Amino acid sequence: MAQADCNSSRDNRWLLNGMTALVTGGSKGLGHAVVEELAGLGATIHTCARTEPVLNECLQEWKMKGFKVTGSVCDVTSRTEREKLMSTVSSQFDGKLNILVNNVGILYFQRTIDVTPEDISLYLSTNFESAYHLCQLAHPLLKNSGAGNIVFMSSVSGVVSVSVSLYGATKGTQFNVFLI
Numbered sequence: 001m002a003q004a005d006c007n008s009s010r011d012n013r014w015l016l017n018g019m020t021a022l023v024t025g026g027s028k029g030l031g032h033a034v035v036e037e038l039a040g041l042g043a044t045i046h047t048c049a050r051t052e053p054v055l056n057e058c059l060q061e062w063k064m065k066g067f068k069v070t071g072s073v074c075d076v077t078s079r080t081e082r083e084k085l086m087s088t089v090s091s092q093f094d095g096k097l098n099i100l101v102n103n104v105g106i107l108y109f110q111r112t113i114d115v116t117p118e119d120i121s122l123y124l125s126t127n128f129e130s131a132y133h134l135c136q137l138a139h140p141l142l143k144n145s146g147a148g149n150i151v152f153m154s155s156v157s158g159v160v161s162v163s164v165s166l167y168g169a170t171k172g173t174q175f176n177v178f179l180i
């Protein structure tokens with residue numbers, strides 16, 4: 001095979017044409033980069049965030065780049081909003097989802113002795129419960145797609161101690177989610 005053909009078939013292997021993805025927290029940071037990467041490879045994406053104007057700006061930008069990205073406002077710490085999000089995704093993608101990227105996560109630097117009960121609840125609902133429940137909600141859609149994948153944006157702090165004990169504890173939970 002000529003080098004050019006070889007390169008092109010290698011590139012084609014990574015294409016995601018016809019695939020669907022839900023990326024949580026796609027309006028900023030790593031989530032924004034993941035949306036752009038997946039959309040650039042041809043996937044159709046739905047994303048969410050809490051701040052509507054920022055989300056709408058991103059959607060406009062992606063539309064101008066020719067990416068197939070939709071979005072909705074959702075606070076993933078709310079069980080009802082997570083259910084609404086998955087119902088939107090299901091109707092938009094005809095009940096089939098290839099990729100779920102659990103990207104939303106929070107990190108505030110604070111000393112362990114300063115952590116309050118409210119901090120613990122917020123970290124658990126944002127970094128752990130939301131991702132866990134979204135996996136459960138996405139399960140039938142992932143199965144229907146015939147090739148479902150889940151990605152957790154975890155952290156090295158979930159494996160080794162790096163002075164953010166509460167964050168690390170919630171990120172460590174993400175290594176233990178199995179769906180059968």
Ligand SMILES: NC(=O)c1ccc[n+]([C@@H]2O[C@H](COP(=O)([O-])OP(=O)(O)OC[C@H]3O[C@@H](n4cnc5c(N)ncnc54)[C@H](OP(=O)(O)O)[C@@H]3O)[C@@H](O)[C@H]2O)c1
Nearest residue numbers: 025026027028029030049050051075076103104105153155
């Ligand atoms: N940045 C790093 O160096 C690093 C390293 C290791 C792991 N990670 C992990 O990677 C993920 C992304 O990190 P990042 O630094 O890119 O975050 P970021 O820049 O703070 O962006 C977070 C995104 O999630 C959205 N978001 C936050 N809370 C939300 C909620 N309750 N419901 C819905 N959307 C919410 C934000 O939009 P709104 O604020 O508008 O909701 C934003 O789009 C996190 O899970 C983080 O723990 C990051």
